[in-house]
Amino acid sequence: MAEIRIGALGDIPRGEGRVFRAGDLEVAVFRTEQNEVYATAPRCPHRGGPLADGLVGGDTVVCPLHDRVFDLKTGCGVSHDALKIATYPIRLSERGDLWLDSAAVPEPRAA
C-alpha cells in the first residue's frame, strides 16, 4: 500500500469538494457536513463535469453540469444506475491530514 499525504482537512470547506493533484494523479476529495471524507475520480462519466464543484448532501454528490447524482461511498449512480465513478481509499489522520492510497488510483490515460 502506497499512501501519500495529499492535503489537510482544512483545505476543503465543509460540505464542498476540491481537486487534488500528486504527480500525475488527480482526485476529487469531498468533505461532508459530518466531516467524513471521500475520494473519487474527478470527472463525471456523463459529460466530464467537475464533480468537486458539485453539491454534497449526506453521502452523495450532484454533478454541477447535468445533475447526475453519485453515492460517494460506492461510486454508484443514484440518478442513473448505468453511470458509476471510481472511488479511492482515503484516510483522515488524527491531526487532520488526508492520506490517499495512491496504488488504488489508476495512471491517467495518455491524452
Added chain:
Amino acid sequence: MAKKRRLVVVGNGMAGARAVEEVLARGGAEQFEITMFGDEPHGNYNRILLSGLLGGSQSRDDITMNPFSWYEENEIKLYAGESVVDLDRLAKVVVSDKGTKLHYDTLLIATGSRAFIPPIKGIFAGEGELKVGVFGYRSVADTEAMIAHAKRAKAAVTIGGGLLGLEAARGLKMLGLESHVVHLSGHLMNVQLDANAGAMLKTAIEAMGIQVHLGKATSEVHGAESVTGLSFKDGANIECDMVVVSAGIRPNSELGIRGGLTVERAIVVDDHMRSVDDPDIYVVGECAQHRGRVYGLVAPLYDMGKVFAEHVTGRDDRAAYHGSKLATKLKVSGVDVASMGLTEPEEERDEVVQFMEPRKGSYKKLIVRDGRLVGAILMGDISKASYLIQAFDRESPLPDERLSLLFDLGGPSPKVTFDEMPAQTQICNCNGVSKGAIAAAVAGGCKTPKAVMGATRGGMGCGACKSAITELVAWLAGGATEEDPSVHYYVPTIPMTKPELVAAVKAKGLKSVSAVFSELGGGVEDPVAKPALASMLATVWPGEFEDERGARFINDRVHANIQKDGTFSVVPEIAGGICTPDELKRIADVAIKYAVPLVKLTGGQRIDLVGVPKDQLPGVWSDLGFKAGYAWGKSYRTCKSCIGIDYCRFGLGDSMGFAQRIEQRFRGIESPAKLKLATAGCPRNCSEAYVKDVGFVAVGEGRWEIYVGGAAGAHVRKGDLLATVGSEDEAMRLGGRYMQFYRENAKWKERTYTFNERIGVERIRAVVVEDAEGIAADLDAAMQASIDAAYDPWLEATAPRTPNQFASVLEAKEE
C-alpha cells in the same frame, strides 16, 4: 386471520367492475370475499364502444374490458346472466331471478341505467315488450339484435339526436340502411351544444348521407306485427322498417325500492357513496343520486368507484365524493367535439368569446364569468380542449389575452394530439425524453407526473415541458393519475409549502440551511434542496442569513457561470448596456491578458468573457475593476434598454437613465429564479420590455406602463399589464413591490410567467397596486432591507470566504 367479509356487487358494468378493481388495488382481496351479479351473460365491456360493434369496426372481444379469466384470477364469484330482484336488508340477503340467495356483509349496488322508452302509441307490442323492429340501444344484446334485424331492413329511424342516437344512426348507415335521425329539440346534442354548433354538426351528419329531422315529436309507431313507419305531431310521416330509441336513460333503482332505500331520481347516497339509509349498502354509477345529481358519463362513475374503495377498505374513512364538473371530449360520428359546463350565458356578467368558421366545421365558444371559465364548446379543432377542461375543472383564472384561449398564438408548431403523436417524439428537449420513454415509465407504475419526471428526467431541465408531461401522463394513465401532495412542497424532503416553511423558519429563527435541515427536515440533507433553501433564507433574513457556501450551487460559490468544460463566464455590470470607451478598453485588455477564448455580447446588453478557469477569476475581476454583473444565479440579472429620449426621434421616456437606476437599485437581489428586466422608451419596444419578467414602457407625458410575467425563452408570453403610472419613481416602487411579492411567494425556479398564471394577475394587481391585502408597506420594507444587505461578491477576489475558494487544483505537498 379474521374471517373475510362478504362483499356482494349487484351490477357488472363499467361502474361495478371498476369499483371492484379499485377495491382490489387497495388490497381488498385480503379483506373481502367478492361476489358479482350481472344480468348480461358476459364480463364487463366498454359500453362507450357499442357504436364500433354496431358499425362493424370492432368485435365483442375488442370492447371487452374484463374477460371471465379476470374474475377467476381475482377469485371473484361471478353470476353472469342473473339479475338480483330482491333485497332483504334485515337478513342482509339478496335474491336473484334464478333463485340464488346470498348473504352479504357489504352490498354495492351498481345496476346502472336502461334506455328510456317514451310512451308513444304503438311502440309496445305487449306488456313491456317492444314492437318487432323497435330497439333500445344500450347493451351488446341490443346491438346484436339490431345488426340481425338490419340485414332484412331498408330504412331506419333513430329517435333522439343526442350522442348515442347519432352514433346509432351512423352505424345503421354503415350497415347499408337509409338512415334518419328524429330529434325533439331545435338542434342536435342540445345538452352539450348550442344552436350554432348543433347546426354545424347537422351539416356534417347530413354530409354522411343521414337525414336529420329537427323539432319533431313522434306521435305514433305504425305497423300491426312489425314497424312500418312513424308519424309526428306536426302531421308528417316517415316510412321505415326499423326504429332505434335513444331518448335518454332511466336509472335502475328498483333494487333500492325493494329494499326500502330512499329513492328519488335514483338511489340517494351520501358523500361516501353510501345509501343514506343503510351503512352497509353503497351505490355507485348511474343508479346513484349524489347531492341531487345523477351522472351518466364515465369519469364521475370512476371517481365514485375510488371513493367507495377508499372507504369500504378502511384506507380512508373520510374519503368523500364532492360531485363532478362535467366536461367531455368525444368524437361524434367522426367530428371532434369538446363540451363543458354551460352552453349559453346565464347571467348578465357572463362574457362570451366566440369563433366560427362554418366551411371548415370549426367552432369555438367560451363562457367566462369573473375571469373564470364556466362553459365551452369546441368543434372541429379541439386542440385547446385539454387546457380548457383543466381551467374549467380547477376554476383557475384565465389569461387576459382571451384570444390565446382559442388559439396557440405564435407558439411552436401546432399541437398534435397525443394519440397521433409518434412514440419517438421528443417531449423534453433538455434531457432528450421521448413520448415512448414517458409511456414506459407510466406502464412501469409511475402514477404521478412527478414520479415520471424522476424516473425519466423529463421536465427536469428548463422545465418548459412540465405541463406537457403532466398532460401526457394524465392521458396515458386514462385519468388514473394520483395527486402527489409533495408537488406543493417547497423542497421534497420537508413537507411544507413555501408559505408554511417561511413561517416555520421565522418562528424558529433558522438562518442557515444546515439549521433548517436539522430542525425541520429530520436531519436529512438533500443536496438538491440546498440552493432552494439558501435562496429562501436570503430573502427572509436580509443581512442576517448565514451563507454556508456548501449549500450553494457552484455559480454562487465563485460568482460566475459554469460552462460545459468546467470553466466559467465572467459578465461585468454594464447598467443599461452603457459603458465608457475607457471601460471598453479595460475589458479588451483583460481579455488579451488572460487569453480569454471567447468575447461575446449577451442578450442582456452586456459583454461576456467566456472560458475563464476558476483560479483566474480573482485576477480577472481585479483587473476589470467592474462590479459583478450577476449573470450566474437565481437573482436580479440585468435591465436592458433602448436608446430612449436623448437621441431617438420616437422616444417618449428616458429608458436609458431609468434602466441604469433600476440596475443600481436591484443588483444582487436573490430570487426564486432569474429576473430579467427591460425599459423601453416607447411602445415600439426595441428592448423587448413586453416579454421580460418586469418591463417598463414609456407612453409619454412621464407615464410608464409596467408589464410583469413576460417571457421570451423556451416559453414565449407577453407580460401582464400591472399598471400605468405617472412617474419613474412610482414605476420603480411598483416594479420592486411586484418583485418582492414574487420573491416571497414563488416556488424555487418558478419563473414569473408561471407564477403569474398560478396566482392570477387579478390578485397580483390587487396586492401590488391596490394594496388590497394591506401588505404593500411590508413588501416595500422587505425589498429595501434586501437592497441594503446586497453587496458586490467580486470583492471576494481579495477576501475569499472559504479555503481555496477559487482553486482549480490543489497540489499535494509534503508537510
